[in-house]
Amino acid sequence: MFSPRPHDLLRLSGRRVPPDAPRWASRALGVTPWVVVRRAAAPMGGIAVGVRGTSRSERYATAVDPDDVCEVVEPEDLAYILPRAGRELAAMCTLHAVRPLLDDTGLPWGPTGSVGFELATGIPTATTESDLDLIVRVSRGLSGALALLAALHREFRSLAVRVDCQVETPSGAVALAELVGGQSDVMVRTAAGPRLVPLAVAVS
Numbered sequence: 001m002f003s004p005r006p007h008d009l010l011r012l013s014g015r016r017v018p019p020d021a022p023r024w025a026s027r028a029l030g031v032t033p034w035v036v037v038r039r040a041a042a043p044m045g046g047i048a049v050g051v052r053g054t055s056r057s058e059r060y061a062t063a064v065d066p067d068d069v070c071e072v073v074e075p076e077d078l079a080y081i082l083p084r085a086g087r088e089l090a091a092m093c094t095l096h097a098v099r100p101l102l103d104d105t106g107l108p109w110g111p112t113g114s115v116g117f118e119l120a121t122g123i124p125t126a127t128t129e130s131d132l133d134l135i136v137r138v139s140r141g142l143s144g145a146l147a148l149l150a151a152l153h154r155e156f157r158s159l160a161v162r163v164d165c166q167v168e169t170p171s172g173a174v175a176l177a178e179l180v181g182g183q184s185d186v187m188v189r190t191a192a193g194p195r196l197v198p199l200a201v202a203v204s
Contacts, residue, residue, distance in 0.1 A: 007074075008036070009035070010071070028054070039190065075109070089130065098132070101155050
């Protein structure tokens, strides 16, 4: 069964948007018919997605019909994609630098955000100011992976480019910095909204 996950990128066969959508969203889909799966509830049978515009302020939340999806790209599919010539931006170079660190964890991972979108679509969405957004997936309890994740976070903090890493678990996503930061409670992002839960519960 077709079951996309948050951060997956979907290429659409059409550019259908609701009549009340901003004009920039329709134009954006006309140029780049790609959307990103959101962590949110969607109408029955639909997929919650976001449309990216040309600026950070242009983000439109909507839903699409699975029948309109003709390609799915997961963040893991982009882990070893090289940027186009002339697009060796700082965030792209940082992705290259952290690949061995992420591979050493043995956990599935991939780039998201503007870097992931550009690698998937070929459209120049990353900028010289872009952070590097990543996800790391943990399919079971986090407790066994905490030492690896803490070491990864220490390496990220030494980099010139900010790395925003989300740890995806079966119950939701937790920011890596928060997960290993020593707090007693952490914010878990779920389709029903964010929940503040004890760290012991989040890692179990």
